[in-house]
Amino acid sequence: MEPVLVIALVTAGLLIGATGTWSPCGFSMIETIGSTGHTGGQVTTLAACATFLPGALVGAVVTFGGIALIGAAIPGEAGWASYTIAGVVAFLAAIAEARGKRIAPQIRRQLPEHWRRIMPMPAAAALYGVLLGLGFTTFVLTFGVWALAGISLALGDPTAGLAIGLGFGVGRAIPIVTLAPFAARSFGRKAITLMAERPELYRAIRFGDALALAASAVELVFAGTAQAEVKLVKGASDPSVASPSLAYARGSGDRAFVTDGQDPAALPGTDPSISRQYAAVLDGDTLRILARPANTEVASFDPAGVDAVAISDKWVAYRTRNDGRDRIYARPLNALGQVGDAKRIAAAGSPGQLSLPGIDDGTLVYSVQTTKRSKIVKAGLNGGKRDVLLKSNLSLLSNPSVRGDSLLYVRGTRTGWELRLTKLGKNDFGRVLEERDKRLWSTALSSTRAYYTVLEGGRPRADISSVRR
Amino acid sequence: MPERVDRDRIGEAFEGIAGNTSRRGFIARVGGAMMAATAGTVVGRMIEPGEADAYHFCGHIFTTGSCIHPTGTPRIDADGWPLNAESGKPVDNLGRTIDKKGLPVDDEGNVLRDPDGRPMPPAPRSKVCDETARQYNINARIDGAWFRCCGGTVRKLVDCCSQSNTRINGDASLTGYCYSGRKVFCVMYFQTKVPC
Numbered sequence: 001m002e003p004v005l006v007i008a009l010v011t012a013g014l015l016i017g018a019t020g021t022w023s024p025c026g027f028s029m030i031e032t033i034g035s036t037g038h039t040g041g042q043v044t045t046l047a048a049c050a051t052f053l054p055g056a057l058v059g060a061v062v063t064f065g066g067i068a069l070i071g072a073a074i075p076g077e078a079g080w081a082s083y084t085i086a087g088v089v090a091f092l093a094a095i096a097e098a099r100g101k102r103i104a105p106q107i108r109r110q111l112p113e114h115w116r117r118i119m120p121m122p123a124a125a126a127l128y129g130v131l132l133g134l135g136f137t138t139f140v141l142t143f144g145v146w147a148l149a150g151i152s153l154a155l156g157d158p159t160a161g162l163a164i165g166l167g168f169g170v171g172r173a174i175p176i177v178t179l180a181p182f183a184a185r186s187f188g189r190k191a192i193t194l195m196a197e198r199p200e201l202y203r204a205i206r207f208g209d210a211l212a213l214a215a216s217a218v219e220l221v222f223a224g225t226a227q228a229e230v231k232l233v234k235g236a237s238d239p240s241v242a243s244p245s246l247a248y249a250r251g252s253g254d255r256a257f258v259t260d261g262q263d264p265a266a267l268p269g270t271d272p273s274i275s276r277q278y279a280a281v282l283d284g285d286t287l288r289i290l291a292r293p294a295n296t297e298v299a300s301f302d303p304a305g306v307d308a309v310a311i312s313d314k315w316v317a318y319r320t321r322n323d324g325r326d327r328i329y330a331r332p333l334n335a336l337g338q339v340g341d342a343k344r345i346a347a348a349g350s351p352g353q354l355s356l357p358g359i360d361d362g363t364l365v366y367s368v369q370t371t372k373r374s375k376i377v378k379a380g381l382n383g384g385k386r387d388v389l390l391k392s393n394l395s396l397l398s399n400p401s402v403r404g405d406s407l408l409y410v411r412g413t414r415t416g417w418e419l420r421l422t423k424l425g426k427n428d429f430g431r432v433l434e435e436r437d438k439r440l441w442s443t444a445l446s447s448t449r450a451y452y453t454v455l456e457g458g459r460p461r462a463d464i465s466s467v468r469r
Numbered sequence: 470m471p472e473r474v475d476r477d478r479i480g481e482a483f484e485g486i487a488g489n490t491s492r493r494g495f496i497a498r499v500g501g502a503m504m505a506a507t508a509g510t511v512v513g514r515m516i517e518p519g520e521a522d523a524y525h526f527c528g529h530i531f532t533t534g535s536c537i538h539p540t541g542t543p544r545i546d547a548d549g550w551p552l553n554a555e556s557g558k559p560v561d562n563l564g565r566t567i568d569k570k571g572l573p574v575d576d577e578g579n580v581l582r583d584p585d586g587r588p589m590p591p592a593p594r595s596k597v598c599d600e601t602a603r604q605y606n607i608n609a610r611i612d613g614a615w616f617r618c619c620g621g622t623v624r625k626l627v628d629c630c631s632q633s634n635t636r637i638n639g640d641a642s643l644t645g646y647c648y649s650g651r652k653v654f655c656v657m658y659f660q661t662k663v664p665c
Binding site: 025036 | 615625648
C-alpha cells in the first residue's frame with residue numbers, strides 16, 4: 001500500500017475519531033476523567049488519561065483491523081474493483097459530511113455510567129476507552145465511521161485496517177485526554193461550553209472529515225487505477241500475484257522484484273513468489289521467507305539444488321534438481337512464518353521434468369512432463385489426496401497455477417500455444433484465454449487477471465503479459 | 470419553613486414505568502439487541518441506552534425531583550445559572566427573561582420599561598443549585614455530570630449534591646453522579662446545540 005494512501009487513511013481516521021468528541025459519550029468522558037468527575041484530583045485525572053488512550057487504541061484496532069480481516073477472508077483479491085468500491089464509499093461519505101447530513105443509521109447507546117462508581121477511575125477510563133475506540137458501540141457523530149468500516153472491508157488489507165484503527169483511536173482519545181485535565185478550570189470550561197453551544201464547530205470538524213474522506217477517495221481510486229495498469233512487464237518472467245502486488249524475476253540473474261503498480265521494489269534474492277503475508281526468494285541454495293510488506297526475513301533454510309519456489313500464507317513449496325532428478329517438497333508455515341518439516345510431494349527422473357509449483361492456500365498444483373505424456377496434478381497439502389486433473393498423450397500441459405477453484409495452465413500443441421482456464425475437478429481443458437505462436441511459459445492467477453510469460457528466441461527474451469479472466 | 474415541591478408518589482411511580490416502557494426506550498433496547506448481535510454479546514451487555522425518555526425531563530432516568538427553578542423545568546447554562554427551558558434564554562429569580570445586564574426583556578429582546586420610560590429594575594438571579602440549597606438550608610454543590618441524547622440534541626444531566634440523606638422528594642437520596650459521600654438532592658440539565 002502506498003505511503004500516501006496510508007497517510008490519507010490515518011488522517012481521515014484521526015479527524016473522524018476526533019469528531020466523536022461531540023457525542024454524549026465524548027462530553028461525558030471529558031467531565032468524568034477530568035477532576036469534575038471524581039475526588040482524586042489531577043493525579044487521578046492524568047492516570048485515567050494514561051489508561052484511556054491505550055484503551056481507545058485497542059478498541060479501534062480491534063474494530064477496523066477486525067473488519068479488514070473479515071474483508072481479507074472474503075474470496076477474491078483486493079484489486080481494482082475493491083479500491084474503486086472503497087473510493088466510492090469514501091466519496092459518498094465525504095458528500096454527506098460536507099452537507100452535514102443527519103447521521104443514519106444511528107447507534108443510540110451510551111457508555112455504562114456506573115463503571116466510574118464501581119471501579120478505580122484509571123481502570124474505568126481504560127474500559128471506557130475501549131468502548132469508544134470500538135466506534136460502533138455508542139453514538140456515531142459522522143458518516144466517516146461507517147465509511148472507514150466500508151473501506152476496511154472493501155480493501156481487506158490488515159495494513160489498511162491497522163492504519164485506520166490507529167488513526168481513529170488516537171483521534172478518539174486526543175481531544176478527551178487534552179481537555180480532561182482542564183475540565184474544572186476556566187479554560188477547560190470555556191472550551192467545553194464552546195463545543196456544546198457552537199454547533200458550527202461541530203460542522204467545521206465534519207467539513208474536515210469531508211475533506212479527509214475526499215482525499216482518501218482520490219488516493220484510493222488512484223491506487224486502484226495504478227493496479228489496473230499492471231498488465232504487462234517487459235523483460236520479466238515467472239509472475240506471482242497477490243493483489244494488489246505482482247512479483248516477477250528480471251534480467252539474466254532472475255533478480256526478484258515486486259510492484260503495486262508503482263516503481264518496482266527489489267527483493268533480496270531471485271525467482272520470487274508472493275502471498276498476501278509472505279514473499280519467498282532464492283539466494284543460491286538458500287530459500288528465504290520474508291514478511292510483507294516490509295520484506296523482513298522471518299525464516300530461511302537450505303534445500304540443496306532448489307531452483308523454484310511458490311508460497312501461500314500457510315505453505316511453501318519448492319522444486320529441487322539434483323542428479324538430473326526433479327523433486328517438489330512442501331513445508332507448512334506457522335503464524336510467524338516459521339517452517340515445519342518438509343514433505344515430499346512429487347519426483348520425476350530425467351528426461352522427465354516437474355514444472356514450477358503453483359500454490360494457493362493448501363492446494364498445490366504442478367505438471368509432470370515425460371516423453372510419453374504430460375499431466376497436471378493437484379495435491380492437497382492439508383491431508384487431501386493427490387488427483388490428476390488433466391493429462392494428454394498429444395499436447396504439452398505445463399506451468400499450472402491455482403487460485404481458489406480455478407486452474408490456469410499452458411497447453412502446447414502442434415499449431416501453437418494456448419493459455420487455458422478451467423475449474424479444479426471439472427476434468428476438461430477449459431476455455432482458451434490467449435493463443436500465441438510464441439512459447440508461453442509460467443503463469444499466475446489473480447481474481448481478475450491471468451498472467452503469463454511469453455518467451456521469444458533461442459536464449460529467450462521473456463515478457464510478462466496478462467489477460468482478463 | 471422551606472418551600473417544598475409536593476409530588477404525587479403514585480404518579481411518579483407510573484411515570485417511571487412509562488419512561489422505561491416508552492416506544493423510544495423500546496427502540497433503544499431493540500437497537501441494543503441488534504448491535505449486540507453484530508458487535509458481540511459481551512459488549513452489547515456493557516453499554517446502555519443512550520437516549521431514553523425520562524422521569525420528568527428527557528435524559529433524566531432516575532426519580533429525584535427537579536431543583537427549584539424560576540420557570541419550573543430545571544434548565545441551566547454551563548455555569549449553573551437558570552435558563553428558560555423553552556427559549557434557552559437567561560431568566561432571573563422571578564422567571565423573567567433578562568439581557569446580559571440582568572434587565573428584564575420582552576420576547577424580542579427589548580428592555581422592559583416602566584411608565585416613565587426607564588428600564589424595569591433587575592431582580593436577583595441565583596444559581597439553581599445554590600438557590601435550592603439556600604431554600605432547604607443545606608450545603609449543596611455540583612459534582613459530576615453525564616451526557617445523553619434527548620430529542621435529537623446532546624443534553625448534560627447535572628446533579629445538585631449534598632450530604633443530606635433525603636432528597637428534594639422527601640425520601641432517601643441516591644448517589645447518582647455525586648461523590649465524596651454526597652448524594653443527589655435534586656437534578657438539573659444543560660442543553661447543548663450538538664445534534665445526535
